[in-house]
Amino acid sequence: MSILEAVDLKKTFANVTAVDGVSLDVGTGEIIGLLGPNGAGKSTTLHMLLGLITPDSGSIRMFGMELAGHRVEALSRINFAASYVDLPGVLHVREVLDVFARLYGVRDPKSRVGELIELLDLGPLRKRKVMELSSGQRTRVQLAKALVNEPSLLILDEPTANLDPDAGDRIRSLLVRLARENGRAMLITSHNMQEVERMCDRIHFMSSGRIVASGSAAELAGVYGAESLEEVFLKVARS
């Protein structure tokens, strides 16, 4: 079942065309990767899908509803994590998760927050202020926050950017498990090609605001005569 369908999205800031006709869809349990060089338009695309900025044109449907007319209902079923989004720094980790659980109307906030603390290995940090955490620790809190409402669609802008190899590996395994076992759909951006190769069912390469290549990692490697996704990236980015 299609959870997200975006058709022909366009966004221009002053004289910069950030997104120029992007169409994509995400189905139940699918992990879709959005790749591309710096400035390609990935975050702008995600921000339009999240309703944070309004597209100049194009349409977005989530769970069969037009986002523009059903924002509250659609957005209550998705969630988002990015390292550049600040969480309330003076609150303790547990308090932050509790606030978001209540904002999303989670039925039993206390037990959901307990589950997330366990899932993201935040036990030792639960009584620490968010502003005192390292960037990698904050990333784990961001991911816990993104899972608080058990979203059907997770939008993740570089979900493992600040994580050490061990924490990154654990988070990738967790996200893949949530997709495969719980049917959560995900749309992620990443500059880590091994991560994308391991996690994503389908990949879209963006360049100058457009999707210029799409397929599984294996399909893209075949099309570009490359041995790895990293090599595909270099060929696409430099072509």
Ligand SMILES: Nc1ncnc2c1ncn2[C@@H]1O[C@H](COP(=O)(O)OP(=O)(O)OP(=O)(O)O)[C@@H](O)[C@H]1O
């Ligand atoms: N609020 C804004 N005002 C003006 N220009 C913007 C704004 N947001 C993004 N842009 C421009 O739009 C283009 C796409 O930016 P975007 O952040 O979507 O790229 P990205 O693919 O996410 O890049 P990165 O990999 O560096 O995060 C860039 O040229 C950027 O400078």
